[in-house]
Amino acid sequence: MMEYTRKILLKGNEAAVYGALLAGCDCYFGYPITPASEIAHTAAKFFPKLGRVFLQAESEIAAINMVMGASAAGRRVMTASSGLGISLKQEGVSYLAGSELPAVIIDITRGGPGLGNIGPEQSDYNQVVKGGGHGSYRCIVLAPSSVQEMCDLTAESFDLAEKYRTPVYVMADGVIGQMMESLKLPEPAQKKYDVPDWALDSVNGRNNMITSIFLEHDELEAVNIKLQKKYAEIRATEQRAEEYCMEDAEIVFVGYGIAGRIARSAVDRLREEGVKAGLIRPITLFPFPVESIMKSLDNAKIYFSVEMSCGQLIDDVKLAIECARPVKLINRMGGNIPTVDEIIDKCRKEVAELDKKAE
Amino acid sequence: MAEIVKHARPKGFFENFDRRPGAIHKNMHYCPGCGHGILHKIMAEAIADFGIQDDTVIISPVGCSVFAYYYFDCFGISVPHGRAPSVGTGLNRANPKNIVISYQGDGDLGAIGFNNFIQAANRGENLCVLFVNNAIYGMTGGQMAPTTLPGQKTVTSPGGRSVMNDGYPMKVAEMVSTLDAPVYVERAALSTTRNIMKARKAVRKAIKNTVDKKGFSMVEVLAGCPINLKLNGKEMNEFIDTQMARFFPLGCLKDEADQRDPVKRTEGEHDPERVREALYPVKVQKGVDDDFRNPSKIFEKERKIKVAGFGGQGVLSLGNMIATMGKLRNFNASWLPSYGPEMRGGTANCSVILSRKTVGSPIVDKDCNLLIVLNQPSMDAFLPILKKNGVLIYDSSTIDPPKVSKDKIVYAVKASDIAKRLGDLRYANSVILGALSVVMEDCFLEGEDKKDFDRTFEEAIMDCFSNKESVIQLNIESFYAGKQAVQRI
Numbered sequence: 001m002m003e004y005t006r007k008i009l010l011k012g013n014e015a016a017v018y019g020a021l022l023a024g025c026d027c028y029f030g031y032p033i034t035p036a037s038e039i040a041h042t043a044a045k046f047f048p049k050l051g052r053v054f055l056q057a058e059s060e061i062a063a064i065n066m067v068m069g070a071s072a073a074g075r076r077v078m079t080a081s082s083g084l085g086i087s088l089k090q091e092g093v094s095y096l097a098g099s100e101l102p103a104v105i106i107d108i109t110r111g112g113p114g115l116g117n118i119g120p121e122q123s124d125y126n127q128v129v130k131g132g133g134h135g136s137y138r139c140i141v142l143a144p145s146s147v148q149e150m151c152d153l154t155a156e157s158f159d160l161a162e163k164y165r166t167p168v169y170v171m172a173d174g175v176i177g178q179m180m181e182s183l184k185l186p187e188p189a190q191k192k193y194d195v196p197d198w199a200l201d202s203v204n205g206r207n208n209m210i211t212s213i214f215l216e217h218d219e220l221e222a223v224n225i226k227l228q229k230k231y232a233e234i235r236a237t238e239q240r241a242e243e244y245c246m247e248d249a250e251i252v253f254v255g256y257g258i259a260g261r262i263a264r265s266a267v268d269r270l271r272e273e274g275v276k277a278g279l280i281r282p283i284t285l286f287p288f289p290v291e292s293i294m295k296s297l298d299n300a301k302i303y304f305s306v307e308m309s310c311g312q313l314i315d316d317v318k319l320a321i322e323c324a325r326p327v328k329l330i331n332r333m334g335g336n337i338p339t340v341d342e343i344i345d346k347c348r349k350e351v352a353e354l355d356k357k358a359e
Numbered sequence: 360m361a362e363i364v365k366h367a368r369p370k371g372f373f374e375n376f377d378r379r380p381g382a383i384h385k386n387m388h389y390c391p392g393c394g395h396g397i398l399h400k401i402m403a404e405a406i407a408d409f410g411i412q413d414d415t416v417i418i419s420p421v422g423c424s425v426f427a428y429y430y431f432d433c434f435g436i437s438v439p440h441g442r443a444p445s446v447g448t449g450l451n452r453a454n455p456k457n458i459v460i461s462y463q464g465d466g467d468l469g470a471i472g473f474n475n476f477i478q479a480a481n482r483g484e485n486l487c488v489l490f491v492n493n494a495i496y497g498m499t500g501g502q503m504a505p506t507t508l509p510g511q512k513t514v515t516s517p518g519g520r521s522v523m524n525d526g527y528p529m530k531v532a533e534m535v536s537t538l539d540a541p542v543y544v545e546r547a548a549l550s551t552t553r554n555i556m557k558a559r560k561a562v563r564k565a566i567k568n569t570v571d572k573k574g575f576s577m578v579e580v581l582a583g584c585p586i587n588l589k590l591n592g593k594e595m596n597e598f599i600d601t602q603m604a605r606f607f608p609l610g611c612l613k614d615e616a617d618q619r620d621p622v623k624r625t626e627g628e629h630d631p632e633r634v635r636e637a638l639y640p641v642k643v644q645k646g647v648d649d650d651f652r653n654p655s656k657i658f659e660k661e662r663k664i665k666v667a668g669f670g671g672q673g674v675l676s677l678g679n680m681i682a683t684m685g686k687l688r689n690f691n692a693s694w695l696p697s698y699g700p701e702m703r704g705g706t707a708n709c710s711v712i713l714s715r716k717t718v719g720s721p722i723v724d725k726d727c728n729l730l731i732v733l734n735q736p737s738m739d740a741f742l743p744i745l746k747k748n749g750v751l752i753y754d755s756s757t758i759d760p761p762k763v764s765k766d767k768i769v770y771a772v773k774a775s776d777i778a779k780r781l782g783d784l785r786y787a788n789s790v791i792l793g794a795l796s797v798v799m800e801d802c803f804l805e806g807e808d809k810k811d812f813d814r815t816f817e818e819a820i821m822d823c824f825s826n827k828e829s830v831i832q833l834n835i836e837s838f839y840a841g842k843q844a845v846q847r848i
Contacts, residue, residue, distance in 0.1 A: 006649070008639075009679070009686050009694070018638055026627045027453050049637045051625035053452045057445070058478040065442035065475070069449020072416075072436050073457060077449070095439050146717075147693075179721050180679070180694040182686040185639060192629035200434040201454060202413040209378070209428045209435040211419075216380055258721075265719030339724055 007182040012150040012172060013038035013080075015183055016106055019154035020078050021046055024189040025104070027053040027077040029066035031085060034118045035174040036108035039080040060085040064092030064105075071101040072210050074199025076158050080106035082174075083116060083124055086132070093167055094133030097227070098212030100198075102161030105139075106154065106170045108177035111335045119335015120174035122257060125312035128169050129285045136224055138231050140168040140238065141285040143256040147181035153283070155186055160238070162196065164230055171285065173308065175258040175337065234287050241289035242281040243296075245271060249278025251347060252296050253330075254317050255306035256282045258337060263306040266343040277347070285316075293320040302354055303327040304347060306338060326354060371403030371412060372430050379429040388426055392592050394493060394549040394582025395424050399431070401559045402460065402489070405566045406433055415458045416450055418443040420472075422464035423497045441472020444479035447486045455624035458569050461488045466496050469505040469529045476535075480575050483540030485622045487569040488577040489562065490531060493584040494603060501587035505529040508602055513587075528606045532579040536612035543568050543576035544613040548604065549583065550596040557609075564616075572621035581607055651689045657803040658690065658715060663723045667708035667741050668733025668754075673788035676823060677731065678709035680792055684819040685713035693721040706736060729798075731791055732758065733774065750802065752794050752845075754787065760848065770798055772845040778837060786837035792816060793841025801847070813842075 010018065017039055020028075028043040040056065047054035053070070057063035063079045070077035081089060086107050096103050109124040111117040126132075129141050140160050142153040150172060157168040195201045200208055214220040242260075245267050246252070253263040260281035270277035280296060282289045293303075303325055305314035311329045318327045330346045332338045368374070375384045389395045406415050415433040419425050421440035428435025434457075438446040443461040450457045461479075468476050468490050479486060495513055496502040502515040506528045510519040536544040543565055547558035558580055565576035581603050583595040590598060628634065666678040675696050685692035690713045697708045710723035726746045732738045732753045738761055745751060747766045755771035763769055772794040778787040796816050804812060820834045 007686055007689075009683055009692065021634060021638060024629055027449070029449065046637060050628040050634060052627040053624075055448070055452060058474060061442065062445040062448075062475050062478065065439060065445035066449035066452070068438065068442075069436075069446035069451075070453035071449070072446070073450050073453040075453035077453065091439055092442070099436075175695065175721070178696060180682060180692075181718070181721075182682075182690070182692045188631040188634040188638075189629070190631055192627075200416050200436065200450065200457070202456065206413050206415075206433050211428065211435070211437040213425060213437055219380070261718075262720040262722070264717075268719060337722060339722075340720060341725065 007184050009180050009182050010147055010151075011038055011178060011180050012144070012147045013108065013177040014042045015147045015151035016080070016154040016170060017042040017046060018185060019151035020104065020158070021050065021052075022186055022188045023155040023158045024076050024193050025052070025078050025158060026075040027055075027070040028079070029055050029057050029063045029070070029077070030079045030081065031057050031060045031063050033082045033085045035110055035120070035177050036080045036082045036085075036106065038177070039106060039108070060088035061092065064089040064096075067103045067105075068092060068096055068099070068101060071096065071103045072099075072200050074195035074201045076193060078104040078106065080108065082108045083110045083112050086124060086127060090127070090133035093139065094135050094137060095212055096167040097133075097137035097139065098135060098223075099210050100165040101167070101210065102158075102165055103167045104154065104157045104161055104170065105167060107172075109171065109173045111333075117335050118174065120258060120337060121308050121333060121335060122173050122259060123309040123312065123333070124171060125285070125307070125309055128171050129316075137227060138234075138286050140164065140166060140234060140287075142168065142170050143282060143285050144170060144172050144176060145257050145260045145281060146176070147179065148183040149283070150176060151183055152186060162193070164234060165198070166230065171257075173257045238284055239287045239289045239291055240283040241292040242279075242283060243292055244279040244281065246278040246280065246296055248276050248299055249296060250299055250301045251275065251277040251351060252300045252303045253277065253279045253306050253343070254282065254293070254303060254313065255279070256285060256313070259306045259308055262338060262340055263343060265340045266347070269340060269344060270347070288316045288320060290320045293317065297321060297324060300325055302351060304330050304343075304350070306330045306343060308332055308337065326350075369400055369403035370407035371405070371432055372399075373432045376429050379426070387430060389423065390586045392583055392585035392595055393423070393497075394491060394580065394584070397549045397555060398489065398491065398558070398562070398580055398582065399427065401562045402566070403431060405563045406431070409566065409570055411458050411570055414456050415460065417460045417462060418447055420463045420467040421498075422467050424462055424464065424491070425498070427462055441467050441470070442475055443467065443472065444484065444486060444488065445475045448479055448482070448484050451485050452624065455485070455572070458566075459486050460566065460569070461486050463488065463490055464497070465490070465492045465494070465504040465506045469531055477538075480535050480541050480577065481538050483574040483622065485569060485572050485574055486576075487565045488575070489565070490577060490579045491582050492531070492579055492603075492607065493582045494528070495584050495587045497584045497587055506531075506607070508606060530607065532577070532607070532612055535577055541575040541577065541613060542573045542616040542619050545611040546579040546581070546607055546609050548581040548599050548609055550581070550599040554600070554609070561611075568616045571616070573616045573619050574622050576616070579607070581609070647687065647689050649689060653688055653808050655803055655805040655808045658713070661712060661714040661716065661718065662728045663726060664711040664713070664729040664731070665708060665723045665727045665741055665744065666711065666731045667706070667737035670707040672707075672733045673785050674707045674733060675709050677788035677791055678711045680788070680819045680823050681795070682711050682713075683822045684815050685711075687815050687818055687822070690714060691716070691718050693718045695721045706734070708737065708741070731795070733787065733791070734758065750798055752791060752798060754791070768802065769848040770794055770845050771848055772841055774841065777840050777844055781833060781837055781840065783833075786833060789820060789834040789837035790841035790844070792820070793838040793843070794845035796838070796842055797845045
């Protein structure tokens with residue numbers, strides 16, 4: 001056996017495909033879009049090498065529906081896109097959620113609205129984290145902030161999708177997708193996953209059917225209640241966040257993806273100056289890491305939502321602490337990335353104002 | 360009293376339609392005179408006769424037949440409007456054993472989902488598409504379909520379909536038959552007994568093709584919707600056979616199944632060793648062990664590096680080589696290209712960070728420890744971010760000596776000139792890498808590290824060009840040329 005322990009350098013987008021293949025993903029269906037295209041390129045290179053399915057779909061809509069078909073067949077399947085492509089997929093995602101079909105969708109976010117640009121915004125937060133399509137559904141949303149996490153979380157997303165029979169998003173911004181970092185590849189799955197018992201596969205007899213139409217109001221209400229129970233279970237068990245310098249933090253930054261990493265550097269600088277700053281970096285956006293944030297309330301006097309959107313993440317921070325502390329926005333848009341200096345300046349200004357009020 | 364002859368239901372149907380909610384479990388939900396019931400019966404008979412129920416998936420579209428899965432004793436799935444051929448593609452590609460029947464109406468296939476249909480046909484997916492054309496939207500209450508006839512009144516064409524406003528009836532079978540991939544295209548009608556028998560033959564043939572993995576087969580079936588067309592049974596059949604058939608002539612448009620080889624699909628490889636072999640490059644075997652620590656103090660802190668120049672000077676791959684070198688020495692390395700419109704405007708830059716710890720922000724926009732510039736605009740743009748005691752390396756063949764404060768360390772190398780002499784401007788980045796190795800020796804490396812760092816540089820070059828082996832040797836030559844030529848200013 002060869003030795004495979006050394007680190008390799010990969011782009012975030014490439015690492016996601018490695019993670020998927022190591023987790024046993026059998027099918028990739030997608031439509032090219034910047035800045036997610038390397039995912040399709042890498043998938044096109046490796047899926048056929050392993051006899052697995054790579055198919056460039058004619059549209060985002062076709063891709064998500066091919067995902068639905070493969071998922072219904074009980075196979076591990078993924079797609080990837082960005083901003084506007086995700087908007088196009090939303091009907092299909094709603095069907096996946098309504099039909100309780102697992103799938104992995106990678107969103108490498110870009111600037112919007114409209115055609116926007118290919119710069120790294122995080123403005124897909126609302127459309128990905130809050131459901132996005134029609135109906136009361138949620139998807140599990142994982143937010144990697146490094147190339148290692150792009151690989152690991154994508155691999156893990158297949159298990160989560162299957163466990164809860166729900167679509168799972170891996171949502172990263174263009175920076176995380178485009179940057180290269182050294183990473184250690186996880187071990188490949190030791191055996192092929194089992195075809196689930198609900199799948200349309202002859203190993204399950206032929207009685208299975210998959211649908212999301214329920215004409216009787218009571219029946220559809222029951223389906224919705226069942227879905228909400230599932231989401232409650234996900235909220236109770238799957239919250240995840242990285243807490244950095246949070247033991248005594250009075251100033252708490254909340255940021256995910258690339259914004260989280262920049263906030264981490266801001267925390268380092270503030271700590272060097274003796275300021276008690278800390279970072280909560282959500283790794284799951286749904287479920288939102290409410291427990292981590294609640295835990296921080298004892299010491300925290302102010303929160304900052306650091307994001308590359310108009311103030312989308314901030315809503316969840318406010319909800320998590322039920323507005324018990326001031327929550328301020330530090331953001332850039334249009335593909336701009338907040339700098340460490342900007343974060344620190346804004347933080348100082350707001351803290352000074354808060355202290356003045358306290359006097 | 361005459362004996363009533365009751366024919367048994369085809370075996371492809373459930374004995375009782377228990378999936379249907381409400382009290383009625385013996386009858387279908389379709390209106391009297393509707394074509395769906397007849398077509399369902401033909402399908403049910405076929406899947407039972409062919410013995411394929413265990414592997415058959417019937418896709419219910421959006422339309423009156425959305426509940427087709429109430430009736431068929433095989434797998435069923437209901438899908439978004441118009442997307443049945445895409446879902447079918449997924450079902451069959453994921454598991455080629457699946458025999459997929461995509462059942463679609465004229466709105467589903469001819470309007471909202473036409474692209475998904477025609478693309479699946481063009482790929483030659485192993486699907487059986489049954490297209491029910493009744494010239495009207497049934498489920499939503501009698502609106503115009505793409506196949507509605509000119510002058511035909513519907514609730515959305517109350518004055519009759521106007522070809523000026525709405526165009527002509529869509530000839531789906533003709534269109535799909537012009538493509539190369541489909542193997543079988545026929546148009547049939549569910550009107551007279553004779554026509555129904557022809558339709559039966561066509562549907563069975565299409566399903567059989569799918570069983571034999573022959574690729575894409577489609578039968579367009581002209582069917583009645585007497586309720587929405589406000590016709591009685593006799594009038595309905597006349598409408599189909601005279602008016603509809605004028606625009607949609609019956610018959611076979613294409614039948615090449617006998618000449619085609621079965622569609623080949625592979626099974627996914629899941630053996631962990633094979634997966635490893637495919638994914639893990641052999642080059643990862645180079646470098647130091649995971650627990651290796653470089654003794655030089657310089658590496659205890661995060662090191663921020665900026666590389667900038669014209670696009671095409673190998674700026675990004677120089678950054679890549681530096682990051683690779685870091686990786687080979689067991690550092691956490693990040694490499695971030697500036698991407699977006701500026702790349703196309705002619706300048707390129709990348710940020711590289713090497714660190715023992717987790718790298719925070721991967722963006723180098725301040726406190727730069729090492730700045731490498733390959734053109735004048737980059738010098739002007741990035742010199743201000745160079746930190747006190749930071750090192751500058753620049754291409755002195757194209758850039759004027761910079762005015763810098765005494766707290767900066769400056770190295771010059773005629774990278775472009777040397778690269779041109781070696782045969783290609785693109786070697787300039789390896790020349791710079793050579794200069795960097797001298798900088799490392801002069802300023803940073805201590806003890807053990809000094810001995811084997813050049814080997815690491817060489818390995819980084821090999822690593823980065825492993826898919827272009829022919830250029831490795833010249834890049835290594837360029838590296839040593841740069842090492843010789845660099846001068847501290």
